Amino acid sequence: MKISSYLKTRWQLQSGVVFLLVILLLLACLASVFWGVKDISGHKILTLLLFHHNEQSLLSSIVDKRIVRMAFGLLCGAALGVAGVLMQSVTRNPLADPSILGINTGASFFVVCGIAFFKISTAGQYVIVAFIGALVAAGLVFGIVALGKRLDALTLLLAGTGVSMMFSSLVTIVILVKQEAMDQFRFWQVGSLGSASVMGIKVFVPLFLLSLILAVACAPGLDALMLGSEVAQSLGVNAVLISLTACLAGIALCATATALAGPIAFIGLLATHFTRLIFGSEVKKVLPLSALVGALFLTSADVIGRLVSDTAEISVGIITALVGAPVLIFLARRMKVRAL
Amino acid sequence: MKNEITIEKIFAARHRRQTSRRVKLGFLLVILLILSSCALLYGQTIYSVSEVWQVLGGKFVAGASFTILELRLPRLLAALLAGMSFGIAGLVFQTLLRNPLANPDILGISSGSSCAVVICILVFHTSQTVRIIAAVGAGIGTVLLLFGLSNQRSLATTRLVIIGLGLQAFYNAVISYFTVNGDQRDLPEALRCLNGSLDGISLNQLPLLDGALLLLVPVIFYFGQRIQLLNLGEEVARSLGVNVGQTKIILLATTVILTALATAVTGPIAFVSFLAGPLTNKIMGQTGNNALAAGIFGACLVIAADLVGQYAFVYRFPVGVITGLIGAPYLILQLIHLSKRGAG
Numbered sequence: 001m002k003i004s005s006y007l008k009t010r011w012q013l014q015s016g017v018v019f020l021l022v023i024l025l026l027l028a029c030l031a032s033v034f035w036g037v038k039d040i041s042g043h044k045i046l047t048l049l050l051f052h053h054n055e056q057s058l059l060s061s062i063v064d065k066r067i068v069r070m071a072f073g074l075l076c077g078a079a080l081g082v083a084g085v086l087m088q089s090v091t092r093n094p095l096a097d098p099s100i101l102g103i104n105t106g107a108s109f110f111v112v113c114g115i116a117f118f119k120i121s122t123a124g125q126y127v128i129v130a131f132i133g134a135l136v137a138a139g140l141v142f143g144i145v146a147l148g149k150r151l152d153a154l155t156l157l158l159a160g161t162g163v164s165m166m167f168s169s170l171v172t173i174v175i176l177v178k179q180e181a182m183d184q185f186r187f188w189q190v191g192s193l194g195s196a197s198v199m200g201i202k203v204f205v206p207l208f209l210l211s212l213i214l215a216v217a218c219a220p221g222l223d224a225l226m227l228g229s230e231v232a233q234s235l236g237v238n239a240v241l242i243s244l245t246a247c248l249a250g251i252a253l254c255a256t257a258t259a260l261a262g263p264i265a266f267i268g269l270l271a272t273h274f275t276r277l278i279f280g281s282e283v284k285k286v287l288p289l290s291a292l293v294g295a296l297f298l299t300s301a302d303v304i305g306r307l308v309s310d311t312a313e314i315s316v317g318i319i320t321a322l323v324g325a326p327v328l329i330f331l332a333r334r335m336k337v338r339a340l
Numbered sequence: 341m342k343n344e345i346t347i348e349k350i351f352a353a354r355h356r357r358q359t360s361r362r363v364k365l366g367f368l369l370v371i372l373l374i375l376s377s378c379a380l381l382y383g384q385t386i387y388s389v390s391e392v393w394q395v396l397g398g399k400f401v402a403g404a405s406f407t408i409l410e411l412r413l414p415r416l417l418a419a420l421l422a423g424m425s426f427g428i429a430g431l432v433f434q435t436l437l438r439n440p441l442a443n444p445d446i447l448g449i450s451s452g453s454s455c456a457v458v459i460c461i462l463v464f465h466t467s468q469t470v471r472i473i474a475a476v477g478a479g480i481g482t483v484l485l486l487f488g489l490s491n492q493r494s495l496a497t498t499r500l501v502i503i504g505l506g507l508q509a510f511y512n513a514v515i516s517y518f519t520v521n522g523d524q525r526d527l528p529e530a531l532r533c534l535n536g537s538l539d540g541i542s543l544n545q546l547p548l549l550d551g552a553l554l555l556l557v558p559v560i561f562y563f564g565q566r567i568q569l570l571n572l573g574e575e576v577a578r579s580l581g582v583n584v585g586q587t588k589i590i591l592l593a594t595t596v597i598l599t600a601l602a603t604a605v606t607g608p609i610a611f612v613s614f615l616a617g618p619l620t621n622k623i624m625g626q627t628g629n630n631a632l633a634a635g636i637f638g639a640c641l642v643i644a645a646d647l648v649g650q651y652a653f654v655y656r657f658p659v660g661v662i663t664g665l666i667g668a669p670y671l672i673l674q675l676i677h678l679s680k681r682g683a684g
Contacts, residue, residue: 095502099509147676154498155679157505158441162675165610166668172535172661190516265509312521321513325506329489332502 017278021292025074028299032070033063036306065196072196073302073316074295075204076261077271079253081294082215084268085275085287086250089222090243093156094273095331097324098134098254099265100157102164106137107258109167109174112185116178123200123260127207130259134251137163142247191262191317193302200260207256214249215287218242222283264317266324267294273331361628368623368636372420375643379416380408382651410542418541418606419642419659421549425602427638428560428631429595430613431620435567436588437500440674443614444479444599447504450608451511452482453600454534457607458515461530462522472548472604479600482507483592536609536660538646549601556594557635563591564631571626609645609660611667612638618674 034040040063080098087096098104110133114120120129144159175182188195221242224232229239257264271294275286298316301323305314380392387404395401395408430443444450456478460471486507490500519530532539566587569577574584599613616638623637624630642659645666649657 100505144672144676145679147680154501155675157502158446158675159672161446161505162668162671165664165671169610169661169664169668172664173657176657176661177655186520190520265513314517315520318513318517318520321509325510325513328509329503329506332499332506333489 014279018289018292021289021296025292025296025299028296028303029070029074031303032073032299032306033066035303036062036066068198068201069193069196069302070299072201072204072261073193073299075201075208076193076257076264077267077295077298078291079204079208079211079257079294080264080267080298081271081275081290081292082212082287083250083254083257084270084272084294085283085290086215086218086222086246086253087268088272089226089283090246090250091156092226095157095269095328097266097269097328098250098258099263100269100328101141101160102137102162102167103134103141103251103254104258104263104265105164105167105171106135106140107131107133107255108189108263109133109171110136111188111259112171112174112181115184115188116174116181123197123203126259127203127256131252131255134255134258137167138247138251188262190315191264191320192313192315193261193298194313194315195261204256204260207252211249211252211256212291214245215253218246218249219284219287222246226281226283262315262317264298265321266328267298267320269331270294270297270320270324270327273327357625357628361624364624365633365636368633368640372636372640372643375640375647376416376420378647379419379643380412382647383407383412414541414543414546415538415646416643417543417546417550418538419646420639421546421553422602422606422609423612423639423642424553424557424635425549425598425638426609426612427616427620427634427636427641428557429599430615430617430638431630431634432560432564432567432591432595433613434617434621435571436591439501440618441614441671441678442501443617444596445608445610445614446501446508447482447486448507448511449479449482449486449504449596449599450603451508451515452478453603454608455511455515457533457604458518458530461533462518462526465526468545468604469548472601475604476597476600479596479603480593483596532658533607535658536607536663537658538606539658541605545605549605552598552601556598557632559594560591560598560631561629563587563594564629567591567631568628607660609642610664611671612641612663615641615663615667615670 040059044059083098084096087098087101088094090096107130110129111120111126114125114129118125118129120126140163141156141159144163145156175185221232221237221239224235224237225239225242227235232239232242254268271290272286274297275290275293279285279289298320301316301319305316305319308314377389377392381387381389385403385407387408391401391404392408395405396413426444433443433447434440436442453475456474457471460466460474464470466474486500486503489503515534519527519534522530566577566582569580569582570584570587572580578584602609616634620630620634620637624633641663645662646659649659649662
């Protein structure tokens with residue numbers, strides 16, 4: 001009796017929070033269209049969208065741009081949120097964010113090479129190049145960890161840091177050799193939604209859906225894996241296949257977001273931990289909710305970045321890192337990690 | 341009895357060890373001397389030994405005087421001083437935290453200093469002196485934050501390193517904010533300070549670092565005697581009469597000041613402190629006071645990397661990029677080694 005009433009209250013609480021999150025997300029979306037360097041009132045936007053949608057005015061072009069940007073932010077946030085859940089479940093490490101694992105820097109290096117040597121410019125090319133880079137970096141990090149005997153939190157993080165430092169040295173070299181690539185790269189590198197384009201979204205959506213399907217398909221297996229690989233095996237889960245698929249989906253999501261927006265750190269970490277705090281650790285549940293929370297965080301960060309300063313907006317990548325780094329420190333303080 | 345341990349044998353072994361340490365130290369010094377002369381002789385134009393000697397002796401030699409006194413000598417001295425500072429800092433950190441991976445780079449202390457320097461350059465347009473003070477302040481502040489947040493009396497490392505990584509991420513975000521929004525004209529200067537570079541260093545930037553080294557190295561050397569006792573474990577050191585807390589605080593404070601000063605002058609030269617610590621211990625052996633050797637090793641590393649960066653390729657690369665390329669794979673090797681050994 002007590003348990004059932006407890007479950008009922010918990011269920012009520014959780015559905016309440018989901019409702020609240022959806023409302024907040026809607027508000028953030030509206031804010032990201034209304035607010036910016038030039039504030040536009042809701043009334044104007046409504047009349048514009050409903051009655052004058054063929055009109056070519058300054059106002060309508062601003063609104064168009066902002067809507068594209070908002071959609072792009074939602075996609076990126078959701079993708080990074082899901083990627084965070086996948087990476088954390090696969091590595092069974094609560095601190096595994098794609099940015100900490102060096103995956104972003106790997107993608108950066110390949111993108112800067114693409115810009116400098118192959119003159120890449122379209123969204124599709126960015127995505128392919130970044131995906132290869134992310135795969136290489138992830139392969140390196142996991143390879144390093146696999147060479148050792150234990151998979152503990154610190155080895156994974158330091159392997160990520162080492163790989164990331166190596167790639168950033170290489171990035172510096174490429175920039176110094178090819179000065180003209182510097183400008184294109186410098187703005188890409190901070191991670192901003194300002195580069196949103198319809199083309200980018202068109203590339204993003206199918207990749208996002210594909211990876212999401214893979215991730216959802218992996219979720220039960222990942223839940224079983226959380227109990228340990230022996231238990232998972234006895235439950236009939238192919239641990240290697242599930243881990244590989246989940247990893248690939250996570251890398252694809254993170255690489256796409258990185259390719260189109262630039263490296264945005266810590267969204268995966270923030271979204272996953274926030275979701276786990278309220279909804280427990282079941283991957284099936286955390287996966288969609290983390291996407292929701294990721295989208296909410298990224299959109300809000302973008303709005304905040306635009307509102308803070310009149311002259312120059314602060315890129316989302318910077319805001320998420322400023323918020324995410326203290327959270328990482330907080331988590332490290334709470335964690336009972338084994339000493340290296 | 342063949343294997344009987346007598347006091348004579350112990351003394352003899354000790355004597356042998358000391359001699360071999362002296363030989364190795366001398367060897368390092370010779371390498372440093374050779375590298376330094378290369379740095380003075382070699383360049384766009386190659387001068388003869390006698391020309392360099394005359395210039396250093398105070399005579400005016402047409403052409404050579406300017407190149408050597410204004411360009412090569414400051415560069416060499418900066419490399420020497422910064423390398424020594426980073427090398428010593430690496431060894432001290434590694435010993436105090438009892439972990440070969442712990443060093444000012446990974447713990448975010450260098451990031452803190454360079455963040456302060458970048459803000460000084462891009463926002464406040466301050467003079468060199470203010471930059472140095474800010475760098476030292478930020479370095480010490482970061483260390484305090486690090487230990488305050490890690491919330492442990494003993495300097496256990498896992499949490500410390502993760503918190504260091506977090507701080508580093510935070511500083512990097514601040515740095516990228518200012519480099520994106522900063523004045524374009526100040527940007528090259530700021531980027532120079534971020535990558536670790538010896539370009540454009542003049543003699544008047546050096547006295548502070550020079551003085552600090554002269555002042556602090558004896559302190560570190562004196563307390564470094566106790567490092568070898570600390571290596572035996574804190575309890576053992578305490579029972580041998582070492583004031584562990586005081587030693588740690590003084591050593592940390594001095595090394596942080598050194599690192600921050602060097603960072604303010606040359607920027608963070610990646611991985612020098614990380615490479616110098618373990619490699620010096622490998623060369624010199626674990627026993628004994630390796631602080632001086634680590635300093636010399638660090639200086640050798642920076643001068644050699646700078647020579648490679650300047651002349652080995654078609655493009656000139658800042659020294660930090662070269663040391664980064666050497667250091668990152670070494671970090672990875674160390675990691676594999678550590679996790680294979682299991683115990684860490």
